[in-house]
Amino acid sequence: MQPENQSGGQEKRSFIEEARRGQIVAATVETIAEIGYAKSSFVQIARRAGISPGLITYHFAKREELMKQVMLTVHDSMEQALSSRTEGSESYSAALRGLIEGFVHYCAEHPAELIAISQIADAARDAEAARQWSDAQNASTLTELEDMFREGQEAGEFREFAPRVMAVSVIAAMEATPAELMARPDTDVTQYAKELADLFELAVRRA
Amino acid sequence: MQPENQSGGQEKRSFIEEARRGQIVAATVETIAEIGYAKSSFVQIARRAGISPGLITYHFAKREELMKQVMLTVHDSMEQALSSRTEGSESYSAALRGLIEGFVHYCAEHPAELIAISQIADAARDAEAARQWSDAQNASTLTELEDMFREGQEAGEFREFAPRVMAVSVIAAMEATPAELMARPDTDVTQYAKELADLFELAVRRA
Amino acid sequence: MQPENQSGGQEKRSFIEEARRGQIVAATVETIAEIGYAKSSFVQIARRAGISPGLITYHFAKREELMKQVMLTVHDSMEQALSSRTEGSESYSAALRGLIEGFVHYCAEHPAELIAISQIADAARDAEAARQWSDAQNASTLTELEDMFREGQEAGEFREFAPRVMAVSVIAAMEATPAELMARPDTDVTQYAKELADLFELAVRRA
Amino acid sequence: MQPENQSGGQEKRSFIEEARRGQIVAATVETIAEIGYAKSSFVQIARRAGISPGLITYHFAKREELMKQVMLTVHDSMEQALSSRTEGSESYSAALRGLIEGFVHYCAEHPAELIAISQIADAARDAEAARQWSDAQNASTLTELEDMFREGQEAGEFREFAPRVMAVSVIAAMEATPAELMARPDTDVTQYAKELADLFELAVRRA
DNA sequence: AATGAATGAGAGTTCATTCAT
DNA sequence: GATGAATGAACTCTCATTCAT
Numbered sequence: 001m002q003p004e005n006q007s008g009g010q011e012k013r014s015f016i017e018e019a020r021r022g023q024i025v026a027a028t029v030e031t032i033a034e035i036g037y038a039k040s041s042f043v044q045i046a047r048r049a050g051i052s053p054g055l056i057t058y059h060f061a062k063r064e065e066l067m068k069q070v071m072l073t074v075h076d077s078m079e080q081a082l083s084s085r086t087e088g089s090e091s092y093s094a095a096l097r098g099l100i101e102g103f104v105h106y107c108a109e110h111p112a113e114l115i116a117i118s119q120i121a122d123a124a125r126d127a128e129a130a131r132q133w134s135d136a137q138n139a140s141t142l143t144e145l146e147d148m149f150r151e152g153q154e155a156g157e158f159r160e161f162a163p164r165v166m167a168v169s170v171i172a173a174m175e176a177t178p179a180e181l182m183a184r185p186d187t188d189v190t191q192y193a194k195e196l197a198d199l200f201e202l203a204v205r206r207a
Numbered sequence: 208m209q210p211e212n213q214s215g216g217q218e219k220r221s222f223i224e225e226a227r228r229g230q231i232v233a234a235t236v237e238t239i240a241e242i243g244y245a246k247s248s249f250v251q252i253a254r255r256a257g258i259s260p261g262l263i264t265y266h267f268a269k270r271e272e273l274m275k276q277v278m279l280t281v282h283d284s285m286e287q288a289l290s291s292r293t294e295g296s297e298s299y300s301a302a303l304r305g306l307i308e309g310f311v312h313y314c315a316e317h318p319a320e321l322i323a324i325s326q327i328a329d330a331a332r333d334a335e336a337a338r339q340w341s342d343a344q345n346a347s348t349l350t351e352l353e354d355m356f357r358e359g360q361e362a363g364e365f366r367e368f369a370p371r372v373m374a375v376s377v378i379a380a381m382e383a384t385p386a387e388l389m390a391r392p393d394t395d396v397t398q399y400a401k402e403l404a405d406l407f408e409l410a411v412r413r414a
Numbered sequence: 415m416q417p418e419n420q421s422g423g424q425e426k427r428s429f430i431e432e433a434r435r436g437q438i439v440a441a442t443v444e445t446i447a448e449i450g451y452a453k454s455s456f457v458q459i460a461r462r463a464g465i466s467p468g469l470i471t472y473h474f475a476k477r478e479e480l481m482k483q484v485m486l487t488v489h490d491s492m493e494q495a496l497s498s499r500t501e502g503s504e505s506y507s508a509a510l511r512g513l514i515e516g517f518v519h520y521c522a523e524h525p526a527e528l529i530a531i532s533q534i535a536d537a538a539r540d541a542e543a544a545r546q547w548s549d550a551q552n553a554s555t556l557t558e559l560e561d562m563f564r565e566g567q568e569a570g571e572f573r574e575f576a577p578r579v580m581a582v583s584v585i586a587a588m589e590a591t592p593a594e595l596m597a598r599p600d601t602d603v604t605q606y607a608k609e610l611a612d613l614f615e616l617a618v619r620r621a
Numbered sequence: 622m623q624p625e626n627q628s629g630g631q632e633k634r635s636f637i638e639e640a641r642r643g644q645i646v647a648a649t650v651e652t653i654a655e656i657g658y659a660k661s662s663f664v665q666i667a668r669r670a671g672i673s674p675g676l677i678t679y680h681f682a683k684r685e686e687l688m689k690q691v692m693l694t695v696h697d698s699m700e701q702a703l704s705s706r707t708e709g710s711e712s713y714s715a716a717l718r719g720l721i722e723g724f725v726h727y728c729a730e731h732p733a734e735l736i737a738i739s740q741i742a743d744a745a746r747d748a749e750a751a752r753q754w755s756d757a758q759n760a761s762t763l764t765e766l767e768d769m770f771r772e773g774q775e776a777g778e779f780r781e782f783a784p785r786v787m788a789v790s791v792i793a794a795m796e797a798t799p800a801e802l803m804a805r806p807d808t809d810v811t812q813y814a815k816e817l818a819d820l821f822e823l824a825v826r827r828a
Numbered sequence: 829a830a831t832g833a834a835t836g837a838g839a840g841t842t843c844a845t846t847c848a849t
Numbered sequence: 850g851a852t853g854a855a856t857g858a859a860c861t862c863t864c865a866t867t868c869a870t
Contacts, residue, residue: 575820606783
């Protein structure tokens with residue numbers, strides 16, 4: 001009897017089970033960051049977690065389930081880190097800057113996580129279930145940002161522009177950060193964050 | 208006597224062989240765009256090309272060879288399309304706009320190609336040989352753009368900013384276009400292109 | 415967590431795994447002896463072992479690994495059988511006779527093993543890794559025999575002859591035995607052994 | 622319409638066809654000697670012959686046919702070379718010495734041929750048709766040698782020994798020569814030939 | 829709750845052989 | 850006679866998943 005999510009909702013999980021799932025997710029992040037998604041077989045992940053491959057399937061009915069959980073976990077962690085930066089901003093501009101700078105710093109602090117979700121997202125373009133979730137996640141982030149831009153325009157703080165295009169571009173630019181930091185490890189992160197925030201501040205502000 | 212696989216470089220290929228190679232490359236683009244890189248096995252690609260899987264290996268010694276050829280072909284086609292837009296620009300601003308708008312229009316006209324090379328590039332993170340080529344390609348594009356920004360600054364046309372950060376962001380924003388156009392097929396492409404160009408024009412111009 | 419495939423050497427193997435490996439090695443010997451090396455695909459070997467082909471790769475990371483293990487196993491078994499015949503010989507002549515007769519009797523008792531390693535050794539002429547091992551094995555046997563001849567000469571027991579030529583010929587004549595016994599199953603093995611030993615005794619003895 | 626051997630006998634072959642067959646056989650010998658039997662695909666052989674792979678099948682209905690022809694050709698050439706050495710011998714001893722020394726010198730002069738037929742013979746242990754032929758060839762050589770020994774015994778020139786064992790051993794020792802000469806290219810061939818002949822002279826002569 | 833041996837489907841690749849030209 | 854593009858069967862190897870323990 002597998003303790004898996006069944007259609008209709010999620011039943012409670014025991015403490016030990018939650019712990020195992022967390023351990024497996026962590027090992028997955030580590031493994032993908034180290035050897036890449038394509039080589040990250042269950043055998044490899046299990047080795048890093050110090051467990052047997054069968055146990056992964058025991059806790060995650062399908063490979064997709066595991067990958068989805070990785071993305072969920074990282075996204076949660078990131079959102080938590082970002083909320084402190086964006087909450088209580090005095091202006092839309094300040095919120096945007098908080099978001100961008102927060103994201104960049106999060107990238108610098110959690111490179112493995114970012115690499116992992118980026119590779120999973122790339123690979124998930126085929127796995128239907130994972131893709132749907134990933135797309136939905138993306139869509140909601142996009143929409144939130146779009147709304148923020150619209151509000152900023154209505155508040156007269158931002159110039160007139162297509163909020164959607166801006167949102168897509170901001171997210172794209174942010175998501176390019178991990179790869180850039182990896183390619184150039186000597187990058188001054190704070191400076192990078194400031195430059196990126198400056199860029200979009202100039203792009204949105206009312207002239 | 209396999210047509211691929213010879214040391215020393217590329218000797219002449221017969222007309223019929225060139226045609227087959229082209230057909231296979233086209234089928235590969237089509238297949239990846241439709242079902243994703245991970246599912247695009249030789250069987251799938253061959254089916255779409257109406258040939259036997261063995262024929263792909265006959266014309267491309269290794270899978271990597273095929274994928275590299277796909278990237279090369281698409282890059283060539285894109286560069287050709289873009290050069291007409293950027294050449295002869297009166298200002299750095301105009302060149303940037305030309306590049307961005309050209310790219311967006313190319314995306315709209317060749318969505319499958321863009322999706323394919325993006326997925327191949329993502330997947331190539333493991334395959335050493337392919338990765339090196341992909342990285343080099345990317346690096347050269349980045350550097351060119353960076354240089355353009357630096358020149359624009361020296362010419363007094365652009366404000367002071369980190370050329371590298373700007374280059375990374377411009378490319379990221381452009382590369383986000385195909386997915387966006389696919390997700391929202393009703394998008395007004397010309398408008399999208401103009402908005403994106405506006406965005407970066409404001410971001411780089413001397414206030 | 416595949417049992418093969420770990421860097422650093424050979425860690426402990428479970429009992430069940432050792433058993434399976436032994437079973438697979440035995441099936442390989444049987445298969446090669448029966449249908450020949452070239453036709454001995456994993457499918458054939460697995461059928462004889464009553465397992466699935468995938469299980470072979472599970473226990474032996476590469477085909478070469480399996481073949482190397484077969485050679486190692488047979489060589490060990492043979493050396494054990496021969497050592498009892500050659501140890502404690504009173505003279506070099508007696509040692510030579512012990513070696514030759516021991517080998518011939520071993521051939522008669524383990525025809526399949528001999529055929530198998532001979533075919534593997536022949537086929538390994540291409541596979542670099544296997545070849546090196548096989549060559550080294552061969553070279554050491556040759557050298558040992560050569561040394562024995564030299565010592566026998568220095569002791570005044572053997573006539574003057576080129577030890578190397580003699581060693582090569584003895585080994586060649588011995589290795590021809592399995593095929594001969596297979597071709598003529600009615601051969602009187604003891605007689606064959608004695609004749610072969612006589613042959614080389616006359617060839618080496620001081621007139 | 623393939624000009625192939627059909628059951629019932631061999632019809633005449635045109636001059637050009639014979640030439641092609643000879644060229645293909647030569648290229649096969651060359652290829653096997655250079656890259657080994659296992660890697661000697663038709664593509665490789667055809668490349669060396671400067672023809673297309675299809676042409677090989679055109680002249681030799683099956684791969685086996687080609688290999689059989691290679692063995693036949695080399696055996697013929699060898700027999701011709703040896704007959705001059707053995708014919709007209711004054712004694713059985715002299716004939717034996719002539720055979721052995723002739724063989725060794727032939728090995729030194731035609732290394733590629735010897736390597737090729739040795740590898741083909743090894744590999745042919747499975748291919749039924751080739752095996753049968755190879756075995757038959759071997760058997761006839763063996764029997765001839767055996768008969769020679771028996772006659773020598775009847776003539777009172779040789780001691781009493783099992784002619785079959787001696788024949789097997791002589792052939793085995795001779796066939797070990799090419800590998801030894803390849804492994805040690807500096808070997809003095811004439812000396813090697815003399816040593817080998819001495820060895821068997823002592824083994825057969827009446828004490 | 830956990831193991832790890834075992835399976836089976838599918839991957840890329842090789843190659844003798846066929847056949848339209 | 851000759852080509853070389855094309856096929857199809859066979860190969861080794863990978864791996865998520867299953868299941869007896």
